[in-house]
Amino acid sequence: MVQLTPNHPYVTLRVKFKKVGSLQYISHLDLVRTMHKIIVRAKLPVWYTAGYNPKPKMIFAAPLSIGTESVCEFMDIRLIDDISPELAKARLNENMTDEMQVLDAYYTEGKLTELRWLEYDFIICTDNASDSLADECERALLSDSVTVEKKTKPGEPTVTTNIAPMIKSARATYRDGLIHINAVLSADPSSFLNPEYIIRALRDSVGILKNPRLTEESYSIMRCGAYREDMTDFR
Amino acid sequence: MSEIKNLSSVLKSVSKPGRYIGGEYNRIIKSKDEVKCRFAFCFPDTYEIGMSNLGVRILYDVLNSDKDVWCERVYAPWEDMKKKMEEYDISLTAVESGDPLTEFDMLGFSLQYELCYTTALQMLRLAGIPIWARDRSEDTPIIIGGGPCVYNSEPIAEFFDLINVGEGEEVLLEICHLYNSMKENGSYTREAFLRAASHIEGVYIPSLYEVSYNEDGTIREYKPLYEDVPAKIKKRVIADLDKAPYPTKLVMPYVETVHDRIVLEVYRGCIRGCRFCQAGMVYRPIREKSPETLCNTAKCLFENTGYDEISLISLSISDYSELRELTDKLLSWTDEAHVSLSLPSLRIDSFSEELMNKISSVRTGGLTFAPEAGTQRLRDVINKNVTEDDLMHAVDIAFRGGKSSVKLYFMNGLPTETMEDIEGIADLAKKVVGAYFKLPKGERPRGISVTVSVSCFVPKPFTPFQWEAQDSLESLVEKQKHLRGCITDRKIKYNYHEAKVSRIEAVLARGDRRLAPAIALAVEEGFMFDAWDEYFDYDKWIDVLDRAGVDPDFYTTRGFGLDEVLPWDIIDCGVTKQFLLRERSKAYEAKTTPSCAEHCSGCGANKLGGKNRWCN
Numbered sequence: 001m002v003q004l005t006p007n008h009p010y011v012t013l014r015v016k017f018k019k020v021g022s023l024q025y026i027s028h029l030d031l032v033r034t035m036h037k038i039i040v041r042a043k044l045p046v047w048y049t050a051g052y053n054p055k056p057k058m059i060f061a062a063p064l065s066i067g068t069e070s071v072c073e074f075m076d077i078r079l080i081d082d083i084s085p086e087l088a089k090a091r092l093n094e095n096m097t098d099e100m101q102v103l104d105a106y107y108t109e110g111k112l113t114e115l116r117w118l119e120y121d122f123i124i125c126t127d128n129a130s131d132s133l134a135d136e137c138e139r140a141l142l143s144d145s146v147t148v149e150k151k152t153k154p155g156e157p158t159v160t161t162n163i164a165p166m167i168k169s170a171r172a173t174y175r176d177g178l179i180h181i182n183a184v185l186s187a188d189p190s191s192f193l194n195p196e197y198i199i200r201a202l203r204d205s206v207g208i209l210k211n212p213r214l215t216e217e218s219y220s221i222m223r224c225g226a227y228r229e230d231m232t233d234f235r
Numbered sequence: 236m237s238e239i240k241n242l243s244s245v246l247k248s249v250s251k252p253g254r255y256i257g258g259e260y261n262r263i264i265k266s267k268d269e270v271k272c273r274f275a276f277c278f279p280d281t282y283e284i285g286m287s288n289l290g291v292r293i294l295y296d297v298l299n300s301d302k303d304v305w306c307e308r309v310y311a312p313w314e315d316m317k318k319k320m321e322e323y324d325i326s327l328t329a330v331e332s333g334d335p336l337t338e339f340d341m342l343g344f345s346l347q348y349e350l351c352y353t354t355a356l357q358m359l360r361l362a363g364i365p366i367w368a369r370d371r372s373e374d375t376p377i378i379i380g381g382g383p384c385v386y387n388s389e390p391i392a393e394f395f396d397l398i399n400v401g402e403g404e405e406v407l408l409e410i411c412h413l414y415n416s417m418k419e420n421g422s423y424t425r426e427a428f429l430r431a432a433s434h435i436e437g438v439y440i441p442s443l444y445e446v447s448y449n450e451d452g453t454i455r456e457y458k459p460l461y462e463d464v465p466a467k468i469k470k471r472v473i474a475d476l477d478k479a480p481y482p483t484k485l486v487m488p489y490v491e492t493v494h495d496r497i498v499l500e501v502y503r504g505c506i507r508g509c510r511f512c513q514a515g516m517v518y519r520p521i522r523e524k525s526p527e528t529l530c531n532t533a534k535c536l537f538e539n540t541g542y543d544e545i546s547l548i549s550l551s552i553s554d555y556s557e558l559r560e561l562t563d564k565l566l567s568w569t570d571e572a573h574v575s576l577s578l579p580s581l582r583i584d585s586f587s588e589e590l591m592n593k594i595s596s597v598r599t600g601g602l603t604f605a606p607e608a609g610t611q612r613l614r615d616v617i618n619k620n621v622t623e624d625d626l627m628h629a630v631d632i633a634f635r636g637g638k639s640s641v642k643l644y645f646m647n648g649l650p651t652e653t654m655e656d657i658e659g660i661a662d663l664a665k666k667v668v669g670a671y672f673k674l675p676k677g678e679r680p681r682g683i684s685v686t687v688s689v690s691c692f693v694p695k696p697f698t699p700f701q702w703e704a705q706d707s708l709e710s711l712v713e714k715q716k717h718l719r720g721c722i723t724d725r726k727i728k729y730n731y732h733e734a735k736v737s738r739i740e741a742v743l744a745r746g747d748r749r750l751a752p753a754i755a756l757a758v759e760e761g762f763m764f765d766a767w768d769e770y771f772d773y774d775k776w777i778d779v780l781d782r783a784g785v786d787p788d789f790y791t792t793r794g795f796g797l798d799e800v801l802p803w804d805i806i807d808c809g810v811t812k813q814f815l816l817r818e819r820s821k822a823y824e825a826k827t828t829p830s831c832a833e834h835c836s837g838c839g840a841n842k843l844g845g846k847n848r849w850c851n
Contacts, residue, residue, distance in 0.1 A: 022256035026489045037541030214244040
């Protein structure tokens with residue numbers, strides 16, 4: 001490896017990957033540390049940051065919060081050499097476990113900030129699940145006022161926020177005893193909506209997931225699509 | 236935990252759920268139908284701490300190298316998770332398979348510090364396994380204990396079926412092989428297995444001994460129940476450390492752990508012989524690895540982990556006879572690979588500019604030194620063999636090299652200590668600050684901080700101070716107060732360990748089998764994570780000791796008679812009692828003993844064999 005100057009030329013490899021199953025419990029910070037080691041193990045010709053503590057340069061789009069799975073995560077890695085994307089993908093996958101795998105890798109000059117909307121699938125196992133509860137959920141999410149209590153900082157009082165403008169679309173159905181919701185939510189950095197707030201809003205408004213016994217009810221959230229401002233696929 | 240319905244809601248409700256999920260890269264998965272022995276390596280503390288433990292990393296690798304054995308890992312759930320497990324009847328499970336511990340053949344507990352005992356026993360409870368060995372049935376897993384604490388395992392002996400004394404690389408496999416062959420030829424019963432295991436060197440079966448006591452409460456004798464059971468258990472050592480197995484892959488945690496880096500064990504043992512230090516005695520004889528082996532291992536580990544830091548560990552890294560060769564060899568590729576080296580156990584008298592530059596090539600920060608005592612007299616008593624000049628020289632190099640923070644470790648309550656020695660700690664710290672200001676402004680970093688960190692001395696088994704009385708709580712607290720008063724410079728930060736914790740630690744470290752009912756009571760009352768300040772409760776400990784009829788003074792402030800049978804006399808750790816007694820009397824004369832590199836002082840550990848550099 002050669003010692004690089006901060007302005008050494010580089011190319012940007014965009015990596016689309018999944019983070020599913022038990023890896024939903026891994027925080028974004030831990031994901032970054034893990035990815036750093038994966039990239040080193042995969043022997044990619046990475047571009048290191050300058051300074052006392054050089055690190056591979058990686059940028060992630062829209063960090064996932066704990067408890068959400070995803071099949072469309074995006075990360076840009078700077079490389080000093082343009083190896084074939086297929087090779088990069090194969091080497092990365094060898095160094096990851098089944099629950100985290102690269103789905104696609106390609107060179108890009110685009111910006112991660114073009115990502116504006118994220119699509120999520122919610123599956124809710126709640127005591128009172130029914131067709132009419134699904135309808136209620138859909139109506140609640142599509143109304144002009146969807147309020148949640150948000151805590152901006154620990155220790156400070158909560159504020160009530162209307163998240164309706166951050167919900168682009170929402171559809172709820174009842175199937176096999178479960179409520180399924182598909183929703184497109186804002187990923188704009190200035191008005192990013194954590195999908196947990198959808199669960200919270202429905203808990204307050206239509207009364208899902210009210211059983212105090214934790215093992216009786218559950219829900220899962222899967223990030224499944226990413227779009228630009230005009231709702232074309234982000235890639 | 237996999238078979239529990241809707242565990243996801245439980246995981247979403249606890250702190251740091253990532254520590255419970257497993258699924259790590261490099262973890263070992265085998266088919267449970269294709270192995271003969273399922274071994275669960277249990278660490279009685281959190282995942283973040285347990286994952287960093289070198290012993291577990293080595294033994295996980297060793298056990299899994301055998302195709303008939305599958306070793307998995309188990310960690311203690313944090314309190315919020317423990318409560319949920321109790322509320323929802325979720326059993327403690329192994330990380331790899333998610334199977335409950337009752338499905339295993341053996342559970343091996345790594346006992347690294349006395350205050351983890353309650354956590355280990357809570358883990359058994361959470362797994363639905365009786366804590367007393369005598370209450371277990373034929374199909375309960377065999378419960379094994381090992382690690383540094385078992386040099387006196389007596390307080391917990393009756394909770395374990397089998398104790399592994401010494402290094403586990405060979406003996407654990409021998410135990411598994413014995414188990415497998417007895418199961419196969421049909422001769423297995425719990426009793427027959429334990430009896431046969433007692434013949435393996437380094438294995439102690441507590442249930443095969445009877446202990447009797449004198450009227451004054453001291454121990455009369457340990458008596459094996461059968462003729463074929465050894466009267467003393469000889470510690471097991473690895474003869475050729477350079478050829479011993481060492482992992483080339485590490486299980487990669489997703490969450491951050493306390494020592495999240497490559498750890499390279501350079502040698503075992505210590506040539507120094509500080510008289511308070513148990514590790515320096517019980518890990519003898521000194522056995523080194525070669526720079527070639529170490530460098531090859533390091534490279535493999537780097538490629539298989541992607542870590543950016545390699546920590547060279549041993550009891551005193553600068554005593555490694557080929558340190559320069561090793562660091563040069565490593566630095567020939569680590570810099571380019573953006574990997575930094577760290578040397579956590581530097582001695583004051585060996586600190587050089589060259590060494591500092593090697594380790595600070597990537598990171599800045601502070602340095603830690605351990606003078607241990609404040610005056611030369613007391614440092615001679617404990618055989619630390621460093622002088623004030625050594626310290627001044629070391630901090631001068633550190634400040635010139637741009638290090639602005641220095642941490643100094645000391646102990647309170649050492650034998651023969653007076654207030655003058657306590658004042659010496661403050662003086663030494665002041666002189667370190669003085670050394671900084673002596674340097675011209677251009678040659679020193681901006682801002683200085685000196686941290687004085689003082690722990691309370693616990694007289695440990697198998698040290699020359701094993702007979703000493705521990706300083707009383709009142710005296711320790713008074714010394715701490717006095718030192719606080721002596722430190723007036725605001726550039727000096729003063730930290731001290733809670734004396735109450737050290738007192739309980741001493742009881743557990745020096746106790747005998749009569750302590751077990753108190754520990755069982757503690758477990759029943761829900762004690763766990765006693766090594767964590769937020770969970771340690773001195774008054775509750777005193778209460779359970781009192782209710783079990785144990786007088787803590789008997790094991791602490793009383794001191795042990797020189798001719799008394801000690802609880803740990805059942806163990807032969809290599810160094811002889813005669814050597815420890817010689818060292819003890821030299822301590823009282825404030826006479827030092829040279830290191831093994833200068834002169835053999837006849838400690839006796841060389842009788843255990845092993846390829847080593849210094850012993851005859």
